[in-house]
Amino acid sequence: MSKLKIAIQKSGRLSENSLRLIQECGIKIPNGGGKLITESTNFPVEILFLRDDDIPQYVEQKVADIGIIGENVLIETRKNLVVIQKLGFSACRLSLAVAKEVDYKDLSYFNGKKVATSYPSILEDYFQENNIKATIEFISGSVEIATGIGLADGICDIVSSGSTLFSNGLKEVEKVLSSQAVLVAAEKLDSEKQQILDKLLFRIRSVQKAKESKYILLNAPNQNLERIIKILPGMNSPTILPLAQEGWSSLHSVISEDKFWDIIEELKGAGAEGILVVPIEKMIL
Incomplete structure (x- = not known):
């Protein structure tokens, strides 16, 4: 069975962030113990640990299928690579x-x-x-x-x-x-490896979306629901559940991290109480 080969920096902050992302995607990587290559135990990928300056060349020459590098390294080396996903860390x-x-x-x-x-x-x-x-x-x-x-x-x-x-x-x-970390590739992969990459990208985007969002729960009087719903657009619309206390409901929704504090202020002004905000581990769209 084919394995997708991923080149990452062998040490440093970018290496730590890259491994953390892979683990957050549910991919188990055994402790390399100084090895320059290791395989996942539950996903068809191999990890190559390389110097960051060498990663563009290894990917261009197809020694690795994809690589995680900083945009600064990608631009400086001027290799024929394409960015397939911006990763949002190591800025x-x-x-x-x-x-x-x-x-x-x-x-x-x-x-x-x-x-x-x-x-x-x-x-x-x-x-x-x-x-x-x-x-x-x-x-x-x-x-x-x-x-x-x-x-x-x-x-x-x-x-x-x-x-x-x-x-x-x-x-x-x-x-x-x-600059930030980016996932790069040289050209289109064969169909089997492309399928693995598509699954990996699905997981990465789910992790990224979760980090950009918060799950919010709140209580509100029923007469204010319409106003509060307009404040909470969510993915589609908020979930509304009746409370034991007559005339009150509980609303559940997802809000964007960058709008978080403005929305909280609006909700309080609209009569929301008992607001609970919870981080999201994964978000599947």
Whole structure:
């Protein structure tokens, strides 16, 4: 039986988040114990643990069928891959930074300057789009020390919280690119592997949808039901159950995470009481 080969980063935050997503999809992965490849015990997939920079090449060459990488790596490597699903985790940005004491006004500061980065292709495109003439110094790691040792006037590096920049005497001045984890593939798979991928994508999207939603239960007087129903659109319409107390009902629905607090305020204003909000583990549409 065919198995879908998934390449993920072998260590680090992206690896942890990728494995967590796979587990949330109900796929059991045994402890690899340092192995570079392992098989699920209950789903037809193999996991290849690789360096993140190597994943695009392995997928392009069909050593792996699909891979989980950051958009920054995908763009930088310029491999012939397609994004089949954005995953919503490991969000970061690729930014330009200079020493804290620099009186930075705008992007023109970088004209005639040296900039150190591990992402020369992305930075070159960015400078060209903005008509900046700068020298790009490629560094494979520890980019943040480049200004301190006199190698460059600024850097372009991945930023999450900004604490690493701050601790190295730098300040972020321009965002070059926003990035998140994505699922990528080279081209259409054979029919058997495509079926496995479709099942995997169904599970991933169910997990993602659940994280974007909340299950809500509340009590409300019957005379206010129509008003409350308009506030609670839900997937179709809320479930309404009569309570033992005459003239009252219990409503059950699903609301979007990004509208959560606004909706709660509206519900309270419409007379809702005993509002209970519960996280959703999976959401099958």
